[in-house]
Amino acid sequence: MxxxxxxxxxxxxxxxxxxxxxxxxxxxxxxxxxxxxxxxxxxxxxxxxxxxxxxxxxxxxLGCGIGVTTIGHAHPEVAAAAAAQASKLTHTLFTVTPYENYVRVAEKLAEVTPGDFEKHSILVNSGAEAVENAVKIARRFTGRRVIVSLDHAFHGRTNLTMAMTYRPWPERAGMGPFPGDLFSVPTSYPFRDGLSGEEAAARTIDYIETHIGASEVAAFFAEPIQGDGGIVIPAPGYFAAIKRFCEENGILFVADEIQAGIARTGAWYSIEHHGGVIPDLVTSAKGIAGGFPLAAVTGRADVMDAVQPGGIGGTFGGNPVSTAAALAVFEIIERDGxxxxxxxxxxxxxxxxxxxxxxxxxxxxxxxxxxxxxxxxxxxxxxxxxxxxxxxxxxxxxxxxxxxxxxxxxxxxxxxxxxxxxxxxxxxxxxxxxxxxxxxx
The missing domain is CATH 3.90.1150.10 (Aspartate Aminotransferase, domain 1)
Structure with missing residues (x-):
């Protein structure tokens, strides 16, 4: 370029x-x-x-606004797509009078996220909002309330997602009280624990079974590569064992790909580096729209459609300009290899x-x-x-x-x-x- x-x-x-x-x-x-x-x-x-x-x-x-400008700063084609859309239509609210861009982004997400099953999406504004909606969707589908996330995780700065975030300082200090039914469990951190993936997964599963109860858990949230946690990549086999445990116990596996997704790791999504593990839900944000505010939850159609009409959404989520930028980003990633x-x-x-x-x-x-x-x-x-x-x-x-x-x-x-x-x-x-x-x- x-x-x-x-x-x-x-x-x-x-x-x-x-x-x-x-x-x-x-x-x-x-x-x-x-x-x-x-x-x-x-x-x-x-x-x-x-x-x-x-x-x-x-x-x-070397920061890209924490992983946002993956395809480069002020990419001229993204800027042109956004400008062209802004001259036509900036807002109507998709849940009032919809528009094609939103649908096209959802179609593209169904294509590039892992799994060959039917997928549906919802578009929102930020990574934290995507995680919050994924929590809501998982609870609605399973009828359960408990959400599990991993030690060293970062899921956002809203009240709910702060409670799912591991580190107390600076994000959580003095910000409570936080919602309940959220648990942090041990992860695989090869540099520090020296465990194989299977050994680390056994430790995680034991913690869930003895401290929480598997039958209480709606969803297991994981960054396949932890960003703010320190670029922590679980050992091979870890997520495969966790996914088996989730399937056996009716728990949804949610891949939080907000930082690692959208081509950053050499695959569309970083879960693809973990041996064929297919999430039930995927959250996307950051690099998806080249700097414009956009995020998404994508997943199994039966899970995504468990929520009643009006149960998820928001005023600016998936607005016409951001979705136009995202469509340009998808095209550039594919065309330019x-x-x-x-x-x-x-x-x-x-x-x-x-x-x-x-x-x-x-x-x-x-x-x-x-x-x-x-x-x-x-x-x-x-x-x-x-x-x-x-x-x-x-x-x-x-x-x-x-x-x-x-x-x-x-x-x-x-x-x-x-x-x-x-x-x-x-x-x-x-x-x-x-x-x-x-x-x-």
Whole structure:
């Protein structure tokens, strides 16, 4: 594709520059501090894998707004599709007077989500809203109330989804009380537990049976690759055993693909890396519309249709402009072979930094799939988390023109979620900057 910004890192001021500093002063005076920011660098425009700040600095973006701009910043075809739709129709509300775009997105989701059964979808605004609706649908279908999620999970920031999210700080602190009938259970975390997939699944199942009761559970929610939890990939066989347990006990298996889905991991959905496991429901968001607000719940038609008309929906969910953008995103991914490009990104990054655990004492493990990579930082000679090292690395990266992300329940995982169109040269440059930071620790 053609890029409107040269795909190179270029610094023309110190970071943050004077215009960013001035904007930060205005922000402090007018924006709630609860909307925290990783780096107080204010952006003006972007293209591909490069962001340009208000001072003219060009930064390599390894974050994509936490996995949203998978196909690149300000993709011209997505922008054109949204603009064309905005000139025709911006809103009617699908549940009042419907429109074709919503139907076309639902048709596409039925095509690309795992499983060859009949599927239906509902479109909403955000990942958290998708998870909330999946909970409602699962409870309505099963007649049960209990929802199970995994340790280290992140499912959102609404009251319900915060209660399903593992880490208490900063998302949940002081925000309760939370809804009941929500349980967090042990997961598979190979770097930390050393268990096989089958052993970890047995531990999870034992916890459900002895602490909750399988007959009480409506749905088992899982991120097939945990994002905010630290790019945690359960051991092979884990989800296959969990899915068998769910089927045997009338429990719906829900794949939360909000961060890992829509081509990010080299497959349409990250559950595809887990040996043919087919979810009953899938949640999608983030990368689905190239930066426009859109999310979805897709699943078995009998499950999705268990809800009475009017039981799910919302004013802006699946609005005409966001759905037009999503249709362009689907077309671009297929036409430009972006699943293969995500696989290229994985090969390039892991080929470049796979030896970091041998070279740097603070690196415990490098892991990931596609354009979703985690570097777990530890205190040298141990597996103890090292959040101070992560803070130092992120500070070094941002001041040198590389935007990376934090992750992990102990704030000790360096997370990369770059666009799948990022070049090998940009990857090499960004990793060089990060290596400089690692060498100073």
């Amino acid at each position: 053609d890029f409107s910004v040269p795909q190179e890192r270029k610094l023309v001021t110190a970071i943050p520059g004077p215009n960013s500093v001035a904007l930060q002063e205005r922000r402090v005076a007018s924006v709630s501090r609860g909307a925290g920011t990783l780096a107080n660098i204010y952006m003006d425009h972007g293209s591909g894998a490069i962001l340009v700040d208000v001072d003219g600095n060009q930064l390599i973006d 972006l699943l293969a490009e995500a696989q290229r990104v994985e090969r390039t990054i892991l080929g470049r930094i796979g030896d970091w655990p041998e070279r740097f004492g603070v690196v415990g493990e490098v892991r990931g799939k596609g354009a979703m990579i985690g570097v777990e930082l530890v205190k040298p000679g141990t597996r103890d988390p090292n959040p101070a090292a992560l803070t130092a690395i992120l500070t070094h990266a941002t001041t040198n023109g590389v935007i990376a992300l934090d992750a992990g329940s102990w704030d000790s995982v360096l997370r990369f979620l770059p666009s799948v169109v990022i070049s090998d040269a940009l990857i090499d440059d960004a990793m060089g900057v990060l290596e400089e930071g690692l060498a100073t620790l």
